[in-house]
Amino acid sequence: MTQRTTSRLPAFLASNRGSLIALLALVLLPFIVGLLDGASPATVFVNGSGISKFIQGLAIEIFILALYALSYDLIFGITGLLSFGHSMFFAVGAYLTGIAIKSFSLSLPATLGFVFLAAIIQALLFGMVLPRVKGITFALVTLGIASVFHIVIMSREVGDYTGADVGLQGMIVPAFISPANERLRFYFVALAILIFVYLLYQRFVTSPTGRVCVAIRENEGRARMLGYNTFYFKLAALTLSSLTAALAGFLHALYQPIVSPNVAGLGFTVTALLVILIGGVGTLQGALVGAIVYRLLDFGLRRYIGESASFINGAIYIVFVLFVPFGIVGTWRMKSLQVKRGWERLAGWVTGKTVRD
Amino acid sequence: MNTFIRKNLTLLITLAVLTALFIAAAQGMEDKDFVITLLRGLSVGSVTFLVASGFSLIFGLLDVLNLAHGTLFMIGAYIGWTVYVRPDTFVDLLTPLALTLSGFALRDVYPLLSPPRLASARMKRILPWALILVSVLLFGVILPRYPIAIWNVENYAQSPVTYAFMTDQGTRLPFPAMTFDKISPILAIVGLLIASLVGTYGLSLFGKDTQHATRWSWKSFIGFALLLIIALIGFLFNNALTQFLANLNSNWLFFIAVVVAVSSGAGLGALMEATLIRPLYSRPIYQLMLTLGLSAIGIEMVRAIWGRPEFVMPKPAFFDGAGEACPATTFADWWANHCSTILLLDGRVRVYNEIFIPLVGIVVLIAVWMLLQRTRLGMVIRAGVQDREMVEALGINVRRVFTMVFSLGVGLAALGGILAAPSMGLSNTMGESLFLNALIALAIGGLTNYPGAALGSVLVGLIQQFIIKYGQIGIPIPFTEIIFKPTPPLVPASTVLLMVIILLILPNGLLGKKE
Numbered sequence: 001m002t003q004r005t006t007s008r009l010p011a012f013l014a015s016n017r018g019s020l021i022a023l024l025a026l027v028l029l030p031f032i033v034g035l036l037d038g039a040s041p042a043t044v045f046v047n048g049s050g051i052s053k054f055i056q057g058l059a060i061e062i063f064i065l066a067l068y069a070l071s072y073d074l075i076f077g078i079t080g081l082l083s084f085g086h087s088m089f090f091a092v093g094a095y096l097t098g099i100a101i102k103s104f105s106l107s108l109p110a111t112l113g114f115v116f117l118a119a120i121i122q123a124l125l126f127g128m129v130l131p132r133v134k135g136i137t138f139a140l141v142t143l144g145i146a147s148v149f150h151i152v153i154m155s156r157e158v159g160d161y162t163g164a165d166v167g168l169q170g171m172i173v174p175a176f177i178s179p180a181n182e183r184l185r186f187y188f189v190a191l192a193i194l195i196f197v198y199l200l201y202q203r204f205v206t207s208p209t210g211r212v213c214v215a216i217r218e219n220e221g222r223a224r225m226l227g228y229n230t231f232y233f234k235l236a237a238l239t240l241s242s243l244t245a246a247l248a249g250f251l252h253a254l255y256q257p258i259v260s261p262n263v264a265g266l267g268f269t270v271t272a273l274l275v276i277l278i279g280g281v282g283t284l285q286g287a288l289v290g291a292i293v294y295r296l297l298d299f300g301l302r303r304y305i306g307e308s309a310s311f312i313n314g315a316i317y318i319v320f321v322l323f324v325p326f327g328i329v330g331t332w333r334m335k336s337l338q339v340k341r342g343w344e345r346l347a348g349w350v351t352g353k354t355v356r357d
Numbered sequence: 358m359n360t361f362i363r364k365n366l367t368l369l370i371t372l373a374v375l376t377a378l379f380i381a382a383a384q385g386m387e388d389k390d391f392v393i394t395l396l397r398g399l400s401v402g403s404v405t406f407l408v409a410s411g412f413s414l415i416f417g418l419l420d421v422l423n424l425a426h427g428t429l430f431m432i433g434a435y436i437g438w439t440v441y442v443r444p445d446t447f448v449d450l451l452t453p454l455a456l457t458l459s460g461f462a463l464r465d466v467y468p469l470l471s472p473p474r475l476a477s478a479r480m481k482r483i484l485p486w487a488l489i490l491v492s493v494l495l496f497g498v499i500l501p502r503y504p505i506a507i508w509n510v511e512n513y514a515q516s517p518v519t520y521a522f523m524t525d526q527g528t529r530l531p532f533p534a535m536t537f538d539k540i541s542p543i544l545a546i547v548g549l550l551i552a553s554l555v556g557t558y559g560l561s562l563f564g565k566d567t568q569h570a571t572r573w574s575w576k577s578f579i580g581f582a583l584l585l586i587i588a589l590i591g592f593l594f595n596n597a598l599t600q601f602l603a604n605l606n607s608n609w610l611f612f613i614a615v616v617v618a619v620s621s622g623a624g625l626g627a628l629m630e631a632t633l634i635r636p637l638y639s640r641p642i643y644q645l646m647l648t649l650g651l652s653a654i655g656i657e658m659v660r661a662i663w664g665r666p667e668f669v670m671p672k673p674a675f676f677d678g679a680g681e682a683c684p685a686t687t688f689a690d691w692w693a694n695h696c697s698t699i700l701l702l703d704g705r706v707r708v709y710n711e712i713f714i715p716l717v718g719i720v721v722l723i724a725v726w727m728l729l730q731r732t733r734l735g736m737v738i739r740a741g742v743q744d745r746e747m748v749e750a751l752g753i754n755v756r757r758v759f760t761m762v763f764s765l766g767v768g769l770a771a772l773g774g775i776l777a778a779p780s781m782g783l784s785n786t787m788g789e790s791l792f793l794n795a796l797i798a799l800a801i802g803g804l805t806n807y808p809g810a811a812l813g814s815v816l817v818g819l820i821q822q823f824i825i826k827y828g829q830i831g832i833p834i835p836f837t838e839i840i841f842k843p844t845p846p847l848v849p850a851s852t853v854l855l856m857v858i859i860l861l862i863l864p865n866g867l868l869g870k871k872e
Binding site for chain 1: 643651793796
C-alpha cells in the first residue's frame with residue numbers, strides 16, 4: 001500500500017511535467033517580472049507597479065480569454081455544435097455582473113449566484129432550439145438569438161442599466177479584489193479559476209459523458225443508434241459551456257473599467273473561433289495556447305501597426321486555415337509523435353531490436 | 358388536392374398568418390403610406406434578394422457558406438462608385454489589373470507545358486515558391502511606381518467624400534494628372550506581364566500531379582488575348598478614354614459602372630473559388646473560417662483604400678431630374694423631366710429607390726430563374742444541388758460549374774451593391790447589415806431554395822419597412838388608450854424573431870424541402 005503511494009507521486013510528476021512547469025511559471029511570473037523591473041525582494045510580494053502591474057493585467061486578460069475560448073471549444077470542438085451566438089453567454093455574465101453591482105449594489109457572491117442562474121437559463125433557452133434544428137440552421141438560430149440580445153442591450157430604452165452603445169461603466173468593484181489596487185490578488189484569483197475550470201473540463205472530456213459528446217461530434221446518428229439520447233448530452237455540454245463563459249464575463253466585468261457592447265456581437269464569437277483555431281480545435285490545451293498567442297499578437301499588432309490590425313488578424317486566420325488546420329497544439333502533437341517514433345527507431349537500430357510501428 | 362393541403366398544412370397556416378398580419382398592417386395606415394411602405398419594402402427586399410440568391414446558389418451547389426458575401430456586396434458598391442465618380446482612376450487601373458490577371462487566363466495552358474527538368478526532388482519542391490517569390494518581388498517593385506491617379510484619404514479636400522459631394526453637386530473636381538516619371542512605361546508593362554506569367558506558372562506547379570492534361574486549342578488563349586488588348590487600350594488611349602468617360606452622359610456612365618462592378622465581382626468570385634476555397638472542399642468548417650477571415654480582410658482593405666467616412670453616390674440623371682411638372686403625376690410628365698420623385702396616391706415616391714430597384718430585382722429574379730430552368734448550365738446546377746456525386750459520375754466537369762456558380766453568386770452580390778449604392782450611400786458597414794438580412798431571408802425561405810430566397814427577402818424587406826413606418830405613426834393597442842411606437846432597434850430584432858419562430862415551426866424554412 002505504502003509502496004503504491006510512493007510510486008504514484010513521481011509518476012504523476014513525470015507524466016504532467018509540462019503542465020506543472022507551465023503552472024509554476026505562471027505562479028512565479030508576477031514576481032519574476034517584478035524582480036526584473038527592479039523591485040527589491042522584500043517588496044515584490046506586495047502589489048506591483050509599473051511594468052509588472054501591466055504584465056499582470058495582460059495575463060489576466062489572457063486568462064479571461066482562455067476561459068471564454070475553453071467554453072467555446074467545449075461546444076464546438078468537443079461536441080461539434082456550431083454556435084454563432086456564443087458571445088451572448090459571455091455578455092450575459094459581464095452585463096449582469098455590472099448591473100447587479102452598479103444598479104442593485106449586490107455583494108459579489110450574490111452576483112455570482114445570479115450570473116450562474118442566468119447562465120443556466122440561457123443554456124436552456126439555446127437547448128430549447130436544439131432538438132428542432134441542426135448544423136447550419138442551429139448556427140443561424142443562435143446567431144439570431146444573440147443578435148436580438150445585442151440589439152436589446154444597445155437600445156436606448158435600457159440605457160440606464162446597460163449604458164446603451166457607450167457600454168456599461170462606473171461600476172464600483174469591492175476593494176479587496178479591485179484590479180487597480182489589488183491586481184496581484186486578482187491575478188491569482190483569475191489563475192486559480194482558470195486552472196480549476198481547465199481541470200474540470202479535462203475531467204469532463206475523459207468522463208463517459210464527455211466521450212458521448214465526442215461521439216456526437218463524430219457521428220450523431222450512430223451515437224443515437226447506440227441508445228444515447230443525444231439531446232441531454234448536448235444540453236449538458238451547452239450548460240457547462242454557458243456557465244464557464246458567464247464566469248469569464250463576470251471576471252471581465254470586474255477587471256475592465258467598461259463593458260463594451262462589442263462583447264455581445266458576432267465579432268466576439270469569431271474571436272473565440274479564431275483563438276481555438278490557432279490553438280487547435282478540439283484540444284483543451286489549444287484554447288489556452290491560442291488565447292496566449294492571440295492576445296499577445298493582437299496587442300503587438302495594435303501597438304506597432306495600429307488601426308489595420310484586424311487586416312493582419314484576417315490574414316493569420318487564412319494562413320492557419322490553409323496551412324495549419326490542426327492549430328499549434330494539434331500540429332505539435334503530430335510532430336512530437338513522429339519525433340518519438342524516430343527516436344524509438346534509432347534506439348532499435350542501435351540495440352538491434354525491432355520496434356513496433 | 359387534399360393530400361397537398363395535408364402535406365403542407367404547417368406551411369399554409371404560416372402563410373395565412375403572415376397574410377393576415379399583412380392585411381392588418383395595411384388597415385392601420387392611410388393608402389398613400391401603405392403604397393410607399395410596400396414599395397420600400399420591395400426595394401429593400403430586392404437588394405436583399407440579390408445577395409441572398411447568390412449566397413443560396415453557392416451554398417446549394419458547393420456546400421460553401423460564403424460568409425464574405427456581405428463584404429463582396431460592399432466591394433461591388435465601392436468599385437462601381439469608383440468608375441462612376443473617378444473614371445480616371447478606373448482607366449489608370451485598367452492596364453496593371455489586366456496584366457496582373459493575364460497569367461490566370463492561361464491556366465489551361467500551363468499543364469500542357471512539359472514539366473521543368475530538375476535534378477533533385479528538393480529543387481522541385483522549391484521551384485514554385487521561388488517563382489512566386491520572384492513574381493511578388495517584381496509586383497512589389499513595379500506597382501508602387503506605376504502612376505495611378507487616386508484620391509487621398511488623409512486629406513479631406515481630396516478625399517472620396519469631397520469627390521462624391523462635388524460630383525453630386527454637378528461640378529466634378531479636376532482629376533490629378535499622372536505621368537510615368539518613376540519608371541519607364543515599357544519596363545513597367547513588360548515587367549508586370551512577366552511577373553504575372555511567372556507567378557501563375559509557379560502556382561500551377563503546385564497541383565501538377567492532379568491536373569489532367571487536355572489538348573490545347575485557340576480557345577485557351579482567348580482570355581489572355583482579351584486581357585492583353587484591354588491592357589494595351591488602357592495604356593495607349595489613357596487620356597482619350599478618361600476624357601471620354603468624364604464627358605459621358607451620367608446614365609451611360611452608371612451603366613458602365615454597373616457592368617464593371619458586376620464583372621469584377623464575378624472575376625473576384627472566380628479567383629476566390631479557384632485559389633482559396635477549392636483546397637478546402639473536404640473540410641466544411643474550415644471554409645467557414647476562411648470566408649470569415651476573407652471578410653475581415655475585405656473590410657479592412659476597403660477602409661484602407663476608400664477610408665472610413667461614409668459618402669454618397671450621385672444618382673444617374675435619368676432618375677434625378679427636376680422641373681416644373683415635378684413630382685410627376687403622369688408617365689408623360691415623368692418622361693419629359695425624368696423627375697426624381699413621382700406622386701402616387703398623393704404620396705411622394707422616389708423613382709430610383711422605390712421603382713427602379715424593385716424592377717431590376719424582378720428582372721434578375723426572372724433571368725436567373727430562366728437560367729436555372731431553361732439552359733444546360735442551369736440543369737447541371739439543379740442536378741448538382743440535388744446530388745453532386747451523380748453529376749460527376751455522368752462525366753460533367755463539375756469543377757468548372759462550381760467556379761461559374763461562385764462567380765455568378767458573387768456577381769449578383771456586386772450588382773446588389775452597385776444598385777443599392779445611390780440609395781443607401783457607401784459605408785464600411787453596409788455589407789454587414791445587408792448580409793444579416795440575407796441570412797435571415799434565406800433561413801425563412803429555405804437555405805437552398807431559389808423561390809424561397811425571393812419569398813424570404815421580400816418578407817424581410819416588407820416587415821422592416823412596415824415596422825419603421827409604424828414607428829412613425831404608432832400602433833393603437835386594442836381596448837386601451839396606449840399607442841405603441843416600435844423603436845429603431847426593433848426593426849432588425851423583429852425579422853430575427855420571425856426567423857426563429859419560423860425555424861422552430863418549419864426547421865427547413867418555408868419552402869425548403871423536407872428531410
